[in-house]
Amino acid sequence: MNKIMRKFEGTQRIGLKDKDTKKVIAVYPKKPEGTDAQVEKSVKDWYYTTSCSAESVLENAFVDKISKDELKEYENSVGKVE
Secondary structure, eight states: OOOOOOTTTTOSOEEEEETTTOOEEEEOSSOOOSOHHHHHHHHHHHHHTTOTTHHHHHTTEEEEEOOHHHHHHHHHHHOOOO
C-alpha cells in the first residue's frame, strides 16, 4: 500500500483560520487523526457545536496547522488552550 502524504500528519495543533486575515479563530482541542478530509470535517463539526454564530464563521474559515507563535498569540487573546 502506498503511503499518502497528508497535510495534517504529525501536526500537534490545528484549528480554524479566517480566509482573509489568516488569523486563528479557534484551536481544535484534539489531536488530528485520519485523512485530511476526516480531520477537516472533525474540526468543522466540533466548531459548529460551539456557538450559534459558528455557521456564518465557518463560511469564511479554513482548517490549517497552527504554529507555536500563532498558538501563543491566540492564547494571549482568549486564554490558555488545553
